[in-house]
Amino acid sequence: MMEQHTWDIVTGPGITALGLAAARTVESSMPDALIDDPLGAAFVHAVESPIAFPSRWPAEGEPVTDQQALHLHGSRYIGVRSRFYDDVVRDALRGGVRQIVLLAAGLDTRAFRLDWPADVTLYEVDQPQMIDFKEDVLRGEQAQPGCRRIAVGTDLREDWRAALTTAGFTRSVPAAWVAEGLLAYLPADAEERLLRQIHQLSAPGSRIALDRIAQVNRLTSDAAPLDQLSSRSGIEMKSLINTEARQQPAEWLRLNGWTVREEDVTTVAHRYGRDLTDPFTRQSTSPWLDTRLLTAELARP
Ligand SMILES: C[S@@+](CC[C@H](N)C(=O)[O-])C[C@H]1O[C@@H](n2cnc3c(N)ncnc32)[C@H](O)[C@@H]1O
Numbered sequence: 001m002m003e004q005h006t007w008d009i010v011t012g013p014g015i016t017a018l019g020l021a022a023a024r025t026v027e028s029s030m031p032d033a034l035i036d037d038p039l040g041a042a043f044v045h046a047v048e049s050p051i052a053f054p055s056r057w058p059a060e061g062e063p064v065t066d067q068q069a070l071h072l073h074g075s076r077y078i079g080v081r082s083r084f085y086d087d088v089v090r091d092a093l094r095g096g097v098r099q100i101v102l103l104a105a106g107l108d109t110r111a112f113r114l115d116w117p118a119d120v121t122l123y124e125v126d127q128p129q130m131i132d133f134k135e136d137v138l139r140g141e142q143a144q145p146g147c148r149r150i151a152v153g154t155d156l157r158e159d160w161r162a163a164l165t166t167a168g169f170t171r172s173v174p175a176a177w178v179a180e181g182l183l184a185y186l187p188a189d190a191e192e193r194l195l196r197q198i199h200q201l202s203a204p205g206s207r208i209a210l211d212r213i214a215q216v217n218r219l220t221s222d223a224a225p226l227d228q229l230s231s232r233s234g235i236e237m238k239s240l241i242n243t244e245a246r247q248q249p250a251e252w253l254r255l256n257g258w259t260v261r262e263e264d265v266t267t268v269a270h271r272y273g274r275d276l277t278d279p280f281t282r283q284s285t286s287p288w289l290d291t292r293l294l295t296a297e298l299a300r301p
Contacts, residue, residue, distance in 0.1 A: 008129070009047050009129075009130075009133050010047055010048070010049050010050055011050075012240065013127075013185055013240060014129070014130060014133075015049065015050075015051065015235055016106075016181070016185075016235065016240065017106030017107045017130065018043060018044065018047070018049060018053070018107065019051070019053055019071065019074075019233075019235065020078055020106060020107065020108075020181065021037075021040040021041075021043040021044055021106075021107040022040065022044045022053030022054065022055050022071070022075075023053075023071065023074055023075035023078035023079075024037040024040040024075075024078060024079070024082055024109075025037060025040035025041045025044060025055045025056070026054055026055060026056060026057060026071075026072060026075035027075050027076070027078060027079035027082070028040065029055075029056045029057060030057060030079070032273075032274070033079065034079045034080060034082070034083035034272055034274065035079060035082045035083050035086060035113075036113060037082075037109055037113055038109075038113065039109040039112055039113070039138070039141060039143055040055075040107070040109065041055055042137050042138075042140070042141050043107045043134070043137050046133075046136075046137045046140070050234070051067070051071075051233075051234045051235065052067075052068070053071055054068050054071055054072055054075075057072065058072070064280065066232060067232060067233065067234050069278075069280045070232040070233050070287050071233065072279070072280075073278050073279060073280065073286075073287060074233075074287065074288060076274065076276055076279065077265065077269075077276055077286065077288055077291075079274070080265060080268055080269045080272055080274055080276070081180065081181075081211065081265065081291070081293070082180075083272060084209075084268050084293055085110075085178055085180050085209060086110065086114060088176065088178060088207070088209040088295060089110060089114065089176060089178065090114070091207075092176035092207050093116070093117060093120065095205075095207075096174075096205075097174050097175065097176045097205070097206075097207065098117075098119055098120050098121065098173070099120070099121050099122075099123070099169060099170065099173065099174075099175045099176075100120065100121070100122045100123070100175070100176045100178065101122075101123045101125060101164065101169065101175055101176070101177050101178065102122065102123065102124045102125065102178045102180070103125050103156060103177060103178065103179045103182055103194075103198075104125065104126055104156060104179065104180070104181065104182035104185075105124035105125060105126050105151075106126060106130060106134075106180075106181070107130075107134055108124070108180070109143075110122070111124070111145035111146065111147055111149040112138075112143050112144070112145050112146065114146065115146065116145075116146040116147035117147075120147040120148065121147065121148040121149075121150060121168065121169075122145070122147050122148065122149050122150070123150050123151075123152055123164060123167060123168075123169060124149065124150070124151045124152065125151075125152045125154060125156065125160065125163075125164065126151075126152075126153065127153065127154075127155060128153030128154070129153075130153075131151045131152075131153040132153075134151070135151065150167050150168060152164055152167045156182070156186070156190070156194055157186060157187065157190040157193075157194075159197070160197070161197055161200070161201060164201070165201075169201065171200075171201045171202075171203060172203055173203050174202075174203050174204065174205035174206045174207070174298075175201070175202060175203070175206045175207075176206070176207045176208070176209075177198050177202070177206070177207065177208040177209070177210075178208075178209050178210075179194075179208070179209070179210035179211075180209075180210075180211065181211065182210070183210055183211070183212050183213075183249065184211075184212070184213050184216070184241050184242065184289075185240060185241065185242060186242055187242050187244055188242070188244040188245065188246035188247075191246055191249070192246070192247065192252065195249055195252050195253065195256075199256050199258075199298075202298050203298075204298055204299060204300040205297070205298065205300045206297070206298045207295065207296065207297045207298075208253070208258070208294075208295070208296045208297075209293070209294065209295045209296075210249060210293075210294050211265075211291050211292065211293050211294070212248070212249060212291070212292055212294065213241070213289045213290060213291060213292075214264070214289075214290040214291070214292045215289065215290045216241075216243060216245075216246065216289075217245045217246070219241070219243040219289075220243045220244070220245065223238065225289060226238045226241060226243070226289075228287070229287060229288065229289065232287060233287075241289075249294060250262050250294055250296075253294075253296045257298060257299060258296040258297065258298050258299075259296060259297050259298075259299060260294060260295075260296040261294070261295050261296070262292050262293070262294040262295075263292065263293055264290070264291070264292050264293075265291040265292070265293060266286075268293055
C-alpha cells in the first residue's frame with residue numbers, strides 16, 4: 001500500500017511521474033508520435049534517477065536491456081493514454097467547458113503543449129512536493145502556459161475541495177476532471193470519497209475521464225503481474241499500487257447520474273492506429289496492468 005510520509009521525485013510515487021515524463025519524451029521523438037511533449041526531457045534531466053529511463057527510441061541494432069525494453073514498450077502505451085486524455089480535454093473545450101482539473105497532474109505539460117482558448121483555467125492538483133519540483137523545473141525552462149494555469153498542492157486522499165475552490169474553482173459551472181494514472185495509487189475508501197467529492201463539485205454538463213486497473217480485485221490473491229512489473233521496470237510497483245478490493249467507478253458514476261463509456265486501452269490504441277504488440281519480442285502480452293479508460297458526462301437538466 002502506498003505510504004507518502006517521506007517524498008522525493010526519485011522514490012515512491014514521484015518516480016512514476018518521472019517515468020511518465022520520460023515515456024512522453026520517447027513518444028514525442030517517434031515518427032508516429034501521438035503527442036508532442038517538448039518539456040518532458042527537462043524533468044528527466046533535472047534529477048539523478050536510480051532508473052535510467054530511456055528518453056529516445058534506440059537506433060537500429062543498438063543493444064537494449066530488458067528494463068529499457070519494458071520502458072520503451074511502455075512509452076507506446078503511454079503515448080496512447082496521453083493522447084486519449086488530450087482528446088478528452090479538447091472535446092470538453094469544444095463543448096464549451098472552461099475549467100479543467102488535472103487530478104494528480106504529476107509532470108503533465110498540457111498547459112504548455114495544447115492549444116487553448118483564451119478564457120480557460122487549468123488546475124493542476126498534486127502533492128505539494130510534486131508541485132514544488134515541477135515549478136522549479138518549469139521556471140528554469142521559462143515555460144509559458146497557453147492558458148491560466150493554477151497549481152494546487154494537496155493530498156487527494158483527504159478533503160481537497162477547499163484548496164481547489166480557494167484557488168478559484170467555480171462549482172456552479174461545468175468542469176472537466178482528468179484523473180490520469182491516479183486511482184491505482186489510492187486506497188479503496190479514498191477512491192470512492194474522491195468520486196463523491198468530484199460529484200459534489202460538478203455542475204451539470206461536467207465531464208470526467210479516468211483510468212483504472214481492470215484486474216485490481218484479483219491482484220491481492222495473484223501478485224504475479226505486479227511482481228513481474230516491479231522486477232522488470234525497477235520501480236517497486238508492488239508497494240505503490242493499492243490492491244484493495246473496490247467498486248468499479250463506472251458503477252458508482254452511473255448510479256449517480258453520469259453517462260459512462262469505458263474501453264480497454266487496446267481498443268483505444270487501435271482507434272489511433274497503434275498496435276501495442278511488444279516491439280522487441282513481437283508478443284501481444286502487455287507488461288503493464290490491464291488498463292481501462294473511462295469517460296463520463298453528467299447530464300444537463
Ligand atoms: C503515475 S503518476 C501520474 C501523473 C500524471 N497524471 C501523468 O499521467 O503523467 C501519479 C501521480 O499521482 C500523484 N498522487 C498519488 N497519490 C496522490 C495523493 N494522495 N494526492 C495527490 N496526488 C497524488 C503522484 O504525486 C503522481 O504525480
